[in-house]
Each structure stands twice: as C-alpha cells, then as structure tokens.
Amino acid sequence: MERRDSAMSEKPIHFHPDGQEALVELLFQLADDDFLLAYRGSEWLGLAPHIEEDIAFSSISQDTMGHATMYYQLLEDLGCGSADELAHARPASARRNAVLLERANGPGHYLREPRYDWAFTVVRQYFYTQAKRVRLESLTKSSYAPLAEVAAKIQVELHYHLLHWHTWFVQLTNAPLEARTRMTKAIQDVAADFAGVLTLGAKGTEMVRWGLIDEEKVLTENTIAALAPAFAEVGLDWPMPFGMKHGNGRNGEHTPDLDEALATLSEVYRAVPHAIW
Amino acid sequence: MTNEEVWKALETVKDPEIHSISIVDLGMVEQVDVRDEAVSVCLLPTFLGCPALDIIRTRVEEAVKQAGASAVTVEFLRHPPWTSDRISEAGRERLKQFGIAPPPRQMPSGAWQVACPYCGAERTVMENLFGPTACRSIFYCKQCKNPFEAMKPVLISG
Numbered sequence: 001m002e003r004r005d006s007a008m009s010e011k012p013i014h015f016h017p018d019g020q021e022a023l024v025e026l027l028f029q030l031a032d033d034d035f036l037l038a039y040r041g042s043e044w045l046g047l048a049p050h051i052e053e054d055i056a057f058s059s060i061s062q063d064t065m066g067h068a069t070m071y072y073q074l075l076e077d078l079g080c081g082s083a084d085e086l087a088h089a090r091p092a093s094a095r096r097n098a099v100l101l102e103r104a105n106g107p108g109h110y111l112r113e114p115r116y117d118w119a120f121t122v123v124r125q126y127f128y129t130q131a132k133r134v135r136l137e138s139l140t141k142s143s144y145a146p147l148a149e150v151a152a153k154i155q156v157e158l159h160y161h162l163l164h165w166h167t168w169f170v171q172l173t174n175a176p177l178e179a180r181t182r183m184t185k186a187i188q189d190v191a192a193d194f195a196g197v198l199t200l201g202a203k204g205t206e207m208v209r210w211g212l213i214d215e216e217k218v219l220t221e222n223t224i225a226a227l228a229p230a231f232a233e234v235g236l237d238w239p240m241p242f243g244m245k246h247g248n249g250r251n252g253e254h255t256p257d258l259d260e261a262l263a264t265l266s267e268v269y270r271a272v273p274h275a276i277w
Numbered sequence: 278m279t280n281e282e283v284w285k286a287l288e289t290v291k292d293p294e295i296h297s298i299s300i301v302d303l304g305m306v307e308q309v310d311v312r313d314e315a316v317s318v319c320l321l322p323t324f325l326g327c328p329a330l331d332i333i334r335t336r337v338e339e340a341v342k343q344a345g346a347s348a349v350t351v352e353f354l355r356h357p358p359w360t361s362d363r364i365s366e367a368g369r370e371r372l373k374q375f376g377i378a379p380p381p382r383q384m385p386s387g388a389w390q391v392a393c394p395y396c397g398a399e400r401t402v403m404e405n406l407f408g409p410t411a412c413r414s415i416f417y418c419k420q421c422k423n424p425f426e427a428m429k430p431v432l433i434s435g
Binding site: 052055056059060062063064065066067069070146149150152153154156157159160163164 | 324325326327328355356358360384404405406407408409410411415429431432433
C-alpha cells in the first residue's frame with residue numbers, strides 16, 4: 001500500500017472565518033478522542049501487567065490528557081467556553097469522540113474486581129496512536145495556524161507512545177498460545193469500531209474545504225499504510241474492512257460506557273464547580 | 278529593571294523535579310520583555326502533559342518579583358516546540374550531577390545508548406522507555422551496577 005501525499009495543495013493558505021463551524025467540530029473530535037482514551041488509560045493505574053508498564057502507561061495517559069487540554073484550550077480561545085467546562089460538563093450527546101475510545105477496558109470496575117482486557121487495550125492504543133500520528137502530520141499543514149502549531153508540538157511527543165505500543169503489539173502477538181489467540185480476537189474487536197476513529201463525521205467535507213485537514217480517504221489510506229508493516233511482522237492477515245459496530249461518535253452516537261466514564265471523571269468537577277485546579 | 282536582571286532571576290528557578298538545573302539551562306525561556314517595571318516572560322513547555330508547568334509559572338512570578346519587578350506575566354507558548362537540544366552545555370553537566378544522563382543529540386529510531394552519569398561507562402541498557410516523568414527513561418549500568426535515568430531526546434524529525 002502506497003502512502004499518499006497531502007491532497008491539500010489547493011487549500012486556502014490562511015484560515016477563513018466562514019470555516020469556523022467546521023473548525024470547532026474538528027477540534028471537538030480531536031479533544032474528545034484524546035480525553036476519553038487518556039481517561040481509559042488512567043483506569044489501568046495500579047492494574048497494568050507489571051510495575052514498569054504502570055509507570056509507562058500512566059505517563060502516556062498523562063501526556064495524552066495534556067494533548068486534549070491543548071485542543072480544549074484552542075476551543076476556549078474561539079469562545080466556546082472554558083477548557084475545564086468543555087472537558088467535564090458536556091453531556092454524552094455533545095461528545096464527538098470515536099466510540100472505540102470510550103469503550104470500557106473490560107468487564108468489572110477499576111475499584112471492584114477489574115477484569116480488564118490487556119490485549120484489547122494494547123490493540124486499541126496501537127491502532128489509535130498510528131491514526132493519531134497520520135492525523136497530526138496532516139494537521140501540521142492546517143490552514144488554522146494555532147492548530148498547526150499545536151499539532152507540531154504533539155507530534156514530537158507521540159514518537160515515544162508509538163514505540164511503546166508497537167513493542168507490546170508485536171511481542172504479544174508473536175508470543176505463542178493464549179497471547180496470540182487473545183490478540184487476534186482483540187484485533188477483530190478493535191477493527192469492528194476503527195472506522196469510527198478514521199471518519200471526520202458529517203462536517204468532514206467542510207473541514208477539507210477550508211483546508212483544516214486532509215480528506216478522510218487520504219487519512220484512512222495513510223493509516224492503513226502505517227499499520228500494515230506490523231501485520232506483516234507478526235504474520236497476521238489484514239483485518240479489513242473496518243466498521244462502526246457501536247455507532248458513529250462523530251455524529252453524537254455513543255454507548256452507555258461513555259455515560260459511565262463521564263459520571264466518574266467529572267464527579268469532583270460537578271460536586272465543586274468553583275474549585276480551583 | 279533590566280533584561281539581564283530578569284534572566285539572572287530566572288536562573289534561580291529550578292526544575293521542580295530536578296533541583297540542579299534551571300529553566301534557563303533547560304532552554305525553556307523563549308523571550309523576556311521589560312517595560313518599565315512590568316516584566317513578561319514567555320516559556321516553552323517541555324512536555325504538554327507535564328504537571329510541573331503551573332509550579333514553574335508560580336516560581337517565575339515569585340523570582341522576578343523578588344528581583345524588583347512590580348508586575349510579572351508568564352505565558353506558555355505553543356510555538357516553537359521545545360526540543361531537547363535547547364538544553365545548554367552547563368545544563369547537560371548539571372543533569373549528570375543529579376544522576377540523569379543528558380539526552381542524545383540525534384533522534385534514535387529505537388532504543389539508544391547513553392553513558393552512565395556516575396561512572397561514565399558505555400555498558401548500559403534501557404530498562405524502561407518511560408521513567409518517573411514523561412521526559413525521562415530508566416537505564417541500568419552494567420559497569421557500576423547503578424540504575425539511573427536519562428532524559429529523552431525530543432527532536433523534530435525529518
């Protein structure tokens with residue numbers, strides 16, 4: 001599979017104010033994606049397979065939360081509300097994250113008998129990080145300069161996330177017996193919702209029109225090109241086609257898992273709305 | 278208050294987690310402006326998720342006020358991105374004093390080799406890409422048998 005060059009050659013060089021609606025929509029997608037996955041990652045704290053992973057994963061999740069904060073900050077700068085409020089107070093129906101990223105880590109609860117699925121987590125993190133890298137590469141050329149700057153900053157940090165998840169992905173899938181079986185199942189599971197990460201939603205065409213990001217097709221092809229070598233490395237067939245089994249989060253469709261996540265993560269914020277963080 | 282006095286004050290602001298190195302040595306200070314007695318300081322965040330940023334902001338305000346400024350504003354800039362080659366030569370030495378190997382100057386594709394900050398031996402292995410903070414990794418020296426940390430290289434690739 002060949003990597004395609006940016007199709008944004010005809011994009012407007014400077015951001016046009018008429019594109020603001022599409023820009024806001026895109027920023028909500030970027031912010032909510034990182035925010036929800038960082039939250040799911042934080043739920044592994046103390047539960048990861050070993051102490052080194054506990055340290056690494058919490059570091060990655062904290063960093064990812066920092067990325068979400070930057071996007072919420074850009075939304076705040078555009079007059080959409082305060083970053084804290086945007087992160088904590090919006091109901092599930094207003095969220096734009098992909099459904100894959102809100103899904104619970106597995107059965108149980110992190111305080112009571114967590115039966116979390118490490119294979120699912122590794123595959124979700126690896127697939128998402130590759131898609132995020134492709135998206136950031138496109139965003140560094142965005143017509144909205146503040147977004148392009150933030151993307152360049154996040155891009156240098158993402159290198160380490162990718163190294164980490166690639167290592168887990170290859171080692172677990174190449175391990176014999178149960179590990180490979182569970183990884184193969186997890187890949188199917190993640191692939192069934194992965195189209196939801198790649199889509200730009202109903203306003204995607206507008207986003208491309210205003211030169212904010214490359215079109216969905218280009219992003220998808222580049223993500224596939226980025227993931228494919230790892231499949232060759234572990235000798236597994238490509239899990240196409242990707243689906244949106246649990247709905248399209250970009251259009252506000254979500255699962256009860258998101259309600260549960262928002263209730264937990266915003267509990268303190270809702271209890272003391274005027275607290276200083 | 279002069280520009281120089283502000284920079285001098287900023288040299289007293291240490292990384293909250295690495296007490297031997299100042300934010301100036303780390304290359305976090307991008308710009309200093311002095312207008313009458315009001316000072317504005319523009320900083321570059323190292324890692325976006327770094328929880329020390331707010332502490333650094335407060336300490337910069339305190340240090341510059343103590344040096345004579347009547348008002349201080351601290352801003353974290355989005356651009357340019359901070360990179361690990363902004364750390365000064367003196368800063369690289371001070372990291373070693375704290376037991377942290379300075380970051381390599383080239384971006385490695387996978388694991389990288391660093392010299393032990395204690396005994397200088399090259400016989401070291403990476404134990405964990407991620408350390409106690411996002412910007413550090415954990416290594417082990419096979420020569421002096423000490424675990425140590427190394428600062429991650431953060432460079433713009435390509």
